[in-house]
Amino acid sequence: MAVSLRKILxxxxxxxxxxxxxxxxxxxxxxxxxxxxxxxxxxxGATHMLTGYDHLLFLAGVVFYLNGIxxxxxxITVFTIGHCIxxxxxxxxxxxxxxxxxxxxxxxSVLYKGFENLGGFKKLNVKAPNLLLMVGVFGLIHxxxxxxxxxxxxxxxxxxxxxxxxxxxxxxxxQVLALIPIVFIITFSRRHxxxxxxxxxxxxxxxxxxxxxxxxxxxxxxxxxx
Amino acid sequence: xxxxxTKLSKALKHKFFKPLYYLIxxxxxxxxxxxxxxxxxxxxxxxxxxxxxxNGTFEKSDNIITxxxxxxxxxxxxGERVAIEATKWEDQDSTITNLKFRTGESGTYVxxxxxxxxxxxxxxxxxxxxxxxxxVFDMLQQRTNDNLLDKDVVENYxxxxxxxxxxxxxxxxxxxxxxxxPIEFVPQANPYDKHTGDQLQAQLLLDGKPxxxxxxxxxxxxxxxxxxxxxxxxxxxxxxxxxxxxxSHDDAKHTHGNSETESHDHSHDEKTKDHEHxxxxxxxxxxxxDNVDSDKTHTHTSGQQLRTDDNGVATVDLTEDGIYYLRTxxxxxxxxxxxxxxxSKWATLTFEVTHAHNADAHAHDHxxxxxxxxxxxxxxxxxxxxxxxxxxRKRA
Numbered sequence: 001m002a003v004s005l006r007k008i009l010x011x012x013x014x015x016x017x018x019x020x021x022x023x024x025x026x027x028x029x030x031x032x033x034x035x036x037x038x039x040x041x042x043x044x045g046a047t048h049m050l051t052g053y054d055h056l057l058f059l060a061g062v063v064f065y066l067n068g069i070x071x072x073x074x075x076i077t078v079f080t081i082g083h084c085i086x087x088x089x090x091x092x093x094x095x096x097x098x099x100x101x102x103x104x105x106x107x108x109s110v111l112y113k114g115f116e117n118l119g120g121f122k123k124l125n126v127k128a129p130n131l132l133l134m135v136g137v138f139g140l141i142h143x144x145x146x147x148x149x150x151x152x153x154x155x156x157x158x159x160x161x162x163x164x165x166x167x168x169x170x171x172x173x174x175q176v177l178a179l180i181p182i183v184f185i186i187t188f189s190r191r192h193x194x195x196x197x198x199x200x201x202x203x204x205x206x207x208x209x210x211x212x213x214x215x216x217x218x219x220x221x222x223x224x225x226x
Numbered sequence: 227x228x229x230x231x232t233k234l235s236k237a238l239k240h241k242f243f244k245p246l247y248y249l250i251x252x253x254x255x256x257x258x259x260x261x262x263x264x265x266x267x268x269x270x271x272x273x274x275x276x277x278x279x280x281n282g283t284f285e286k287s288d289n290i291i292t293x294x295x296x297x298x299x300x301x302x303x304x305g306e307r308v309a310i311e312a313t314k315w316e317d318q319d320s321t322i323t324n325l326k327f328r329t330g331e332s333g334t335y336v337x338x339x340x341x342x343x344x345x346x347x348x349x350x351x352x353x354x355x356x357x358x359x360x361x362v363f364d365m366l367q368q369r370t371n372d373n374l375l376d377k378d379v380v381e382n383y384x385x386x387x388x389x390x391x392x393x394x395x396x397x398x399x400x401x402x403x404x405x406x407x408p409i410e411f412v413p414q415a416n417p418y419d420k421h422t423g424d425q426l427q428a429q430l431l432l433d434g435k436p437x438x439x440x441x442x443x444x445x446x447x448x449x450x451x452x453x454x455x456x457x458x459x460x461x462x463x464x465x466x467x468x469x470x471x472x473x474s475h476d477d478a479k480h481t482h483g484n485s486e487t488e489s490h491d492h493s494h495d496e497k498t499k500d501h502e503h504x505x506x507x508x509x510x511x512x513x514x515x516d517n518v519d520s521d522k523t524h525t526h527t528s529g530q531q532l533r534t535d536d537n538g539v540a541t542v543d544l545t546e547d548g549i550y551y552l553r554t555x556x557x558x559x560x561x562x563x564x565x566x567x568x569x570s571k572w573a574t575l576t577f578e579v580t581h582a583h584n585a586d587a588h589a590h591d592h593x594x595x596x597x598x599x600x601x602x603x604x605x606x607x608x609x610x611x612x613x614x615x616x617x618x619r620k621r622a
Contacts, residue, residue, distance in 0.1 A: 053603065194615075194619055196618070197615055197616075197618035197619040197621075198615055198618075200614065200618040201611050201612075201614035201615035201617075201618050202611060202614075204614050204618075205607065205610050205611045205614060208610060209607070209610075
């Protein structure tokens with residue numbers, strides 16, 4: 001079944017605004033968390049994932065490379081386990097780092113995925129690292145990013161573990177919600193004869209976005225932008 | 227037997243507790259501004275929240291406010307003024323009085339507390355120091371000009387405070403409510419229509435009339451919206467523009483970590499009164515009403531120093547995100563009384579300011595206000611993907 005680009009573009013338009021909110025963790029979120037309800041933590045976790053474009057770009061990169069739902073589930077599960085480990089443990093232990101530096105590394109993960117999808121390692125005659133392993137490693141890094149963000153909020157002193165777990169659950173819900181349109185668009189685009197051009201365009205975009213986000217975060221780091 | 231016990235009890239009270247109360251008074255009494263303080267002034271509809279009375283500085287309260295001191299405590303919302311029942315107030319400890327409440331509908335709310343006037347007797351030295359530390363410079367100047375710096379005083383003082391907070395996203399007009407206190411700040415615009423970088427004008431009313439050329443101090447502390455909170459107290463960071471201070475009752479120092487730091491000493495002697503005790507058979511209670519510190523060094527004059535214009539209006543620069551507090555002490559000589567020499571009326575107003583954001587959604591980046599605007603990112607991404615797509619399609 002041939003699906004025209006005209007049909008795909010509206011879905012892209014639906015998806016892409018979600019990329020644009022630049023970690024939309026807002027002071028409204030802080031107010032929400034101040035209610036101290038676990039539901040609020042779940043809500044903020046989901047919001048953060050749905051509006052955190054770097055996480056979504058990376059996930060899009062992972063899904064683009066894979067064929068078949070089974071593969072997608074396997075890689076997403078590894079990514080999920082990775083980010084759960086660091087999100088929960090780093091937050092609980094109070095381990096944090098400069099957000100710009102963490103986000104810079106996450107930006108590099110986006111760049112990496114685009115580069116790998118475009119066969120960059122092959123072109124350089126370098127053996128690409130195990131993809132599943134790299135997705136797991138990047139999962140850990142993304143989890144640390146989520147943890148750093150969560151720790152930027154006043155979480156109070158009570159039920160810390162429950163709050164972290166609820167935030168984490170919210171992240172997973174957000175991830176599933178984000179993945180639905182991503183998988184949908186990519187699956188349908190595969191059937192289009194212009195898929196190769198679309199594939200290259202999106203993955204080159206990931207490379208450029210990765211570089212751009214990395215430079216942006218480094219600029220923020222060196223200029224002390226909060 | 228019962229009589230003996232009563233006698234013993236009275237003796238104990240007299241010999242032990244009374245000196246103890248004086249000691250407590252000496253240690254605790256300080257020059258106290260009164261503020262209505264919330265953890266955040268941005269609340270959600272039907273949310274549990276706590277409003278605190280800070281009697282000391284904006285950052286540290288030293289004394290509670292007993293209910294019998296409150297002439298009025300009320301909240302104005304949706305055009306309706308509702309009195310806060312005295313029984314609703316709770317003392318968190320010996321320093322902070324709290325009101326736990328549930329917010330109502332979305333809107334801009336005003337809370338106000340007005341306290342009874344009290345008298346305090348002060349030595350000339352102590353009075354002069356307090357005028358300086360609390361920014362009552364005009365009276366200090368008057369005393370200097372009139373060669374009265376060595377005159378002891380009896381001051382009659384009263385405090386009237388307001389806070390304006392925003393519930394939900396809907397802005398209502400209650401912010402302009404005049405509560406009718408002997409002295410009060412009335413903003414000339416809704417503080418929640420203002421953002422960081424803007425200015426807010428506030429009119430000072432004395433007995434309902436604009437008070438011209440009155441000295442006002444405006445300062446702010448960083449709020450939850452404007453700095454990181456660590457999970458542990460040690461993680462809580464302040465930048466150089468945030469005021470921090472520490473009290474030490476031992477070395478009698480109180481300093482503010484502000485560039486305008488000023489420190490001085492207060493001394494206390496037995497003449498200081500307004501420290502009430504009531505003893506009865508069923509027990510006793512005591513209360514500190516003093517508005518002048520004894521053993522601490524204080525300054526209350528940090529931040530912007532402003533003067534009201536002919537219409538009683540002062541303009542406050544909202545330079546950064548934070549919780550802003552305006553304070554003033556209007557003081558005049560009491561020429562119509564044999565008992566007192568001065569009358570003072572204290573007023574504060576508190577509210578919070580954040581950077582500009584989408585007013586409809588009341589959503590803005592917590593840490594990322596300087597980040598890439600959404601529309602730039604979306605449009606840029608679409609353009610890049612579109613351009614790349616056509617390039618690769620042509621090549622194919």
